[in-house]
Amino acid sequence: MPAPQNPMETANAIEIRGLAKTYAAAGGNPPKAAVKGLDLTIPAGSIFGLLGPNGAGKSTTINILAGLVRKTAGKVTIWGFDQDVNPRQSRAAIGVMPQELNIDPFLSPRASLEVQAGLYGVPKSERWTDELLELVGLTEQANSYSRHLSGGMKRRLLLAKALVHRPQILVLDEPTAGVDIQLRDMLWRNVRRLNEQGMTIILTTHYLEEAEMMCDRIAIIDRGELILCEDTRTLLGRADSKSLVVDTGSDTTLPALPEGVRAERRADGRLAISYAPSRVTADGLIDMLRAADLPIRDIAVEVPDLEDVFVQLTSRR
Numbered sequence: 637m638p639a640p641q642n643p644m645e646t647a648n649a650i651e652i653r654g655l656a657k658t659y660a661a662a663g664g665n666p667p668k669a670a671v672k673g674l675d676l677t678i679p680a681g682s683i684f685g686l687l688g689p690n691g692a693g694k695s696t697t698i699n700i701l702a703g704l705v706r707k708t709a710g711k712v713t714i715w716g717f718d719q720d721v722n723p724r725q726s727r728a729a730i731g732v733m734p735q736e737l738n739i740d741p742f743l744s745p746r747a748s749l750e751v752q753a754g755l756y757g758v759p760k761s762e763r764w765t766d767e768l769l770e771l772v773g774l775t776e777q778a779n780s781y782s783r784h785l786s787g788g789m790k791r792r793l794l795l796a797k798a799l800v801h802r803p804q805i806l807v808l809d810e811p812t813a814g815v816d817i818q819l820r821d822m823l824w825r826n827v828r829r830l831n832e833q834g835m836t837i838i839l840t841t842h843y844l845e846e847a848e849m850m851c852d853r854i855a856i857i858d859r860g861e862l863i864l865c866e867d868t869r870t871l872l873g874r875a876d877s878k879s880l881v882v883d884t885g886s887d888t889t890l891p892a893l894p895e896g897v898r899a900e901r902r903a904d905g906r907l908a909i910s911y912a913p914s915r916v917t918a919d920g921l922i923d924m925l926r927a928a929d930l931p932i933r934d935i936a937v938e939v940p941d942l943e944d945v946f947v948q949l950t951s952r953r
């Protein structure tokens with residue numbers, strides 16, 4: 637067996653090359669190609685968002701990283717360790733907070749964490765159970781049956797379980813689906829803190845504003861294929877569209893607008909003029925409104941968000 641690469645040499649937390657997964661035919665259903673030759677590089681220290689519509693292959697990819705689903709083809713390197721060559725080391729580098737609340741109902745949170753630490757071979761002297769319980773706000777419930785925990789508390793426990801072996805990479809699969817604002821805040825605070833301490837974070841979420849807020853880099857996949865992978869800022873810049881929202885007072889007649897510029901009256905009476913900043917400037921548009929004697933009582937610029945870009949990229953296919 638080749639010697640494992642020194643993990644400190646790797647600038648990338650994860651490298652995925654030509655990853656494919658086809659689920660076997662079952663129950664009358666044909667085989668399903670869920671991931672089709674995916675290449676993905678996740679830099680160490682990043683907060684990386686893996687986004688895509690339903691059925692894109694996000695969970696399949698994450699489950700392959702976690703060692704829960706066996707890939708059909710391709711190469712996965714985690715923290716410098718090839719998953720096929722050094723399965724133990726690559727598994728030790730990653731902690732996964734899954735979507736499902738898979739918690740033993742008869743164990744207390746403390747016992748769950750101890751069992752998990754045992755599974756990962758963490759020696760007793762290196763365990764940080766109390767600190768973890770504190771981190772996720774479960775100190776008071778540490779010794780109660782897990783089946784008595786609320787859904788939100790179970791999620792907190794899942795986060796703690798993902799961290800018992802102090803992985804370099806934390807994967808969060810839809811961590812905030814259906815959780816309340818307090819829990820979401822707790823989660824994102826912890827994620828930021830862990831990231832500041834050097835942990836690489838990978839997350840999937842359907843809440844695009846969360847991805848926009850949290851992730852420095854984003855990959856969008858669709859039908860098992862990579863559509864793009866780039867810095868969040870670059871990605872947002874892709875939508876060549878902004879809106880000038882003008883309060884023109886009462887009903888006013890619109891001037892003729894240049895090609896590619898659209899105007900619509902919103903329910904609140906304001907005029908929304910959308911334009912491509914690469915072709916038209918806000919300055920030019922305002923001059924045009926003034927030249928047409930349109931009163932400008934107030935004006936605002938709306939920039940596209942990740943939702944706009946996401947829809948543009950995934951709906952044109």
Ligand SMILES: Nc1ncnc2c1ncn2[C@@H]1O[C@H](COP(=O)(O)OP(=O)(O)OP(=O)(O)O)[C@@H](O)[C@H]1O
Nearest residue numbers: 659668669670688689690691692693694695696697
């Ligand atoms: N165990 C399985 N057997 C057969 N097909 C599967 C299995 N798991 C997933 N699939 C199929 O593979 C495709 C990708 O599913 P996956 O769960 O990876 O997508 P996803 O991007 O996580 O979707 P979502 O956002 O809905 O969670 C889907 O068409 C799904 O139906």
